[in-house]
Amino acid sequence: MSATPPPGYRTQSEDTSYEVEQMLFERWRSMDPAEKAALVGAASVALQDLTMAGLEQRLPAASRRELELRALALMYGKEIVRDLLGIEVPDESVRFA
Secondary structure, eight states: OOSSOOTTOOOSSTTSOHHHHHHHHHHHHHSOHHHHHHHHHHHHHHHHHHHHHHHHHHOTTOOHHHHHHHHHHHHHOHHHHHHHHOOOOOOTTSOOO
16 A cells, blocks of 8 residues: 555545545455445434434424424435425424424
């Protein structure tokens, strides 16, 4: 592994060195599909948890169902929620009835 990046190369993140990024890429290449799926699954669950926590903080009086519908709208878009569930998700300033 070369410690010097090719000319014009930029790392995926500004705070990650070329050497560390190459180590990360090598680790990903060495993982089997089940390991990769487990990482993606864990990241997905963490994102859902953070989304719900943020909504709970911003909307403390909201019901669990309202929070779940708002989370779906944030993750997939209000149009998807409307088209699949027939529910209009209002802006956060508007409370569900």
